[in-house]
Amino acid sequence: MILVTGGAGFIGANFALGAVRNGETVVNLDKLGYAGHLESLAALDGNPRHVFVKGDIGDRELVRKLLAQHRPRAIVHFAAESHVDRSIHGPGEFVQTNVVGTFALLEESRNFFQNHKDFRFLQVSTDEVFGSLGETDAAFTETSPYAPNSPYSASKAAADHLVRAYHHTYGLPTLISNCSNNYGPFQLPEKLIPLLIHNALAGEALPVYGDGKNVRDWLYVEDHCNALGALLERGAAGETYNIGGNSEKTNLEVVEAVCGLLDELHPRASGRYRDLVTHVKDRPGHDRRYAMDASKMRRRLGWQPAESFATGLRKTVRWYLDNAEWVRQATSGGYQDWVEKNYSVRS
Ligand code: NAD
Ligand code: DAU
Numbered sequence: 036m037i038l039v040t041g042g043a044g045f046i047g048a049n050f051a052l053g054a055v056r057n058g059e060t061v062v063n064l065d066k067l068g069y070a071g072h073l074e075s076l077a078a079l080d081g082n083p084r085h086v087f088v089k090g091d092i093g094d095r096e097l098v099r100k101l102l103a104q105h106r107p108r109a110i111v112h113f114a115a116e117s118h119v120d121r122s123i124h125g126p127g128e129f130v131q132t133n134v135v136g137t138f139a140l141l142e143e144s145r146n147f148f149q150n151h152k153d154f155r156f157l158q159v160s161t162d163e164v165f166g167s168l169g170e171t172d173a174a175f176t177e178t179s180p181y182a183p184n185s186p187y188s189a190s191k192a193a194a195d196h197l198v199r200a201y202h203h204t205y206g207l208p209t210l211i212s213n214c215s216n217n218y219g220p221f222q223l224p225e226k227l228i229p230l231l232i233h234n235a236l237a238g239e240a241l242p243v244y245g246d247g248k249n250v251r252d253w254l255y256v257e258d259h260c261n262a263l264g265a266l267l268e269r270g271a272a273g274e275t276y277n278i279g280g281n282s283e284k285t286n287l288e289v290v291e292a293v294c295g296l297l298d299e300l301h302p303r304a305s306g307r308y309r310d311l312v313t314h315v316k317d318r319p320g321h322d323r324r325y326a327m328d329a330s331k332m333r334r335r336l337g338w339q340p341a342e343s344f345a346t347g348l349r350k351t352v353r354w355y356l357d358n359a360e361w362v363r364q365a366t367s368g369g370y371q372d373w374v375e376k377n378y379s380v381r382s
Contacts, residue, residue, distance in 0.1 A: 036059075036060045036061075036105055036107045037059060037060075037061055037062070037107050037109045037110070038061075038062045038064065038101060038102070038105065038107040038109070038110045038111070039051050039054070039061050039062070039063050039064070039110075039111050039113065040065070040092050040110065040111070040113055040114035040140065041064075041092075041112070041113030041115060042061065042063035042064070042065055042076070042087075042113065043063065043065040043067055043072055043075060043076060043087070044070050044071055044072075044114070044117070045070070045075075045217070045221050045222040045223065045226075045256065046113055046159070046256055046259060047065070047113035047114070048221050049219065049221060049256045049257060049259075050111065050113065050263060051063050051076065051079070051085065052075075052078060052079065053257065053261075055079055055082060055084050055085050057264070058084075059084070060084040060085075061084065061085050061086070062086045062088060062101060062105050062107065063076070063087045064088045064090055064092065064097075064098070064101065064114070065087070065088075065089065065114060066089065066090060066091045066092075066114075067089055069368065069370075070118075070223055072223075072361075072365050073087070074365070075221040075361070088101060091136070092112075092114045092132065092136040092137070092139060092140050093131070093132070093135055093136040093139045095139045095142065095143055098140060098143040099143050099146070099147075102144075103147075106151060107154070108153060109154065109155040109156065109157060109267055110140060110144060110155075110156050111157045111263065111267065112137065112140060112156065112157060112158050112159055113159045114132065114136065115132060115133050115159075115190075115191070116128050116129045116133060116187065116190070117187070118187070118225055118226065119163070119187045119318065120377050121373075121377075122185055122186040122187035122190070123185065123186065123318070123319055123320075124376065124377070126190075129186050129187055129190040130186075133190035133191055133194050134190050134193045134194055134197070137158070137197060138194075138197055140156075141156070141201045141207070144156050144207060145201060148205075148206075148208075154208065155208045155209070155210065155267065155272065156198065156201075156207055156208065156210070157209075157210045157211075157212065157263065157270075158194065158195060158198040158209065158211045158212070159212055159214070160191050160194070160195050160212060160214070161188065161191050161213060161214060162214060162252070162279065162325045162327050163183060163184075163185065163188035164181050164191055164195060164213060165179045165180070165181060165183075165213070166182030166188075166322065167182075167184060167322035167323045167324060167325070168323070168324040168325065168326055169323070170323075172324070172326075174279070174326035174327055174328040175213075175277060175325070175328060176277065176331075177213075177274075177275050177276065177331055181195070181196075184320050184322055185320055195213075195275075198211055199275075202272065202273045203273070208272035208273070209272065209273060210266050210270045210271075210272065210275075211274075211275040211276070212262065212263060212275070212276050212278050213275060213276070213277050213278065213327070214262070214277075214278040215251065215252035215253065215254050215280060215325060215326075215327045216252060216253050216254065217254055217256045217259050218254075218255065218256065218347065218351055219256030219347065219351050220354040220358070221256075222256070223365055223366075223370075224362065224365070224366060224370075225370075225373060225377075227289060228253075228289065228293065228348070228351065229351075229355060229362075230242075231289070231290060231293045231294075232297070232351075232352060232355045233355070233362060233366065234311070235293070235297050235308045235311060236297070236355075236356075238303075239311065240311055240312075240313040241290060241294075241308075241311045241312045241313060242313055242315045242378060242381065243286055243287065243312060243313065243314050244286070244315060244316070244317045244318050244321060244381070245316075245317030245318070246314070247286045247287035247290070248286070248287065248323075249285065249286050249321060249322070249323055250283050250284065250285050250323070250324040250325065250326070251286070251289075251325055252279045252280055252281070252282055252283050252326050253280050253282045253289070253344050253347075253348075254278065254279060254280030254282065254340060255280070255340065255341075255346075255347030257342070258280065258340040258341055258342055258347075259278060261338065261341070262276075262332060262336075263278075265332075265336045266332075266336065269335075269336055270336065271335075276332050276335075276336075277327045277328060277329050277331060277332065278329055278332055278338075279326070279329040280327075280340050280342075280347075281327075281329065281340070282340075282343065283324075283326050290309070290312055291309065292344070292345075292348055293308075293348065294307065294308035294309040294312075296348060296352045300353065300356060301356055315382065316380065316381040316382070
């Protein structure tokens, strides 16, 4: 039994689906904010090995009750405010959930650990805590210094520091993973790849921030989830692990790849999808390049990605073409307000 936080969001839902498929029982705590979509977990409806609880990780009484009731062997902590652009418009919620919320989970974990010594706490973090690389710099390793540049990455860095301190001070068996950009099924079209697919299919502009030469290291979400599974079973308590796809691309290369796949799988009535590309005003403080050295994961845990960017992106584009109803539901509600807020400042 494991307690997953944020399991109706993108990576958490993929993780919960995979874990239950592998025979695990999952208690899934998510407040179902704008990024949480229970439809992503429809395949688990009625499955006794999945218990969904709507609630906030900052609600210590609820977390205490769930730990006492289910006695999980681990917490896998995904719940977070996760979108850099939103953190620029409103950093407060990022501090609240990512820092204060993680603190609440750690406090309850510390108490629970007193009588459950085989317990582990896995903090799912990001490569963005390391800041930005120059074009020819070596990739980030586990010993790269933290240098976060956005309110999002600063809040994740703060949480990582708390997790580290709870191991060092209280002996809580913690693990921290720092992963690069994920893509795949069930990702809300506010992040680059699903946004491109969604806008292209609607015949709308494909907004590229700045010159489009910022570089990200892309990893298919299932590969990230498999890495986290390996870490949970065989990772060393108190250590951190970098996870990445060894797949650096400029944003323009990503746009080109998405457009090419859509031209092949779902051609436009006239013209090509790349005709929709529009350069817009850059993101303030936009990190230029991230790259992860994931050799520790390979050496120590035998993990490496199964998908290349080409195979993972093809699966992803197909998934979005086949799951228009999920996209429709995920982009109802406040989605349009967000699009207006974020993209009106860029025109
Ligand atoms: P997401 O935004 O899709 O999902 C986050 C989930 O957390 C949502 O379901 C939301 O409702 C829930 N949540 C937010 N605040 C909560 C709270 N206070 N209490 C309970 N639930 C709450 O995010 P994601 O892309 O799936 O990312 C998951 C985790 O992985 C995050 O911690 C993120 O920092 C990390 N991460 C993401 C990526 C990426 O590329 N997406 C890469 C590396 C690490
Ligand atoms: O690196 C890991 C991080 O990846 C995670 O920790 C974050 O949770 C996740 O959101 C993601 O952050 P990014 O800022 O890299 O992802 P995003 O999809 O927002 O942007 C990817 C790149 O594309 C970035 O350089 C900004 C650019 N971009 C993004 C959007 C939404 C555009 O050019 N146009 C856009 O409309």
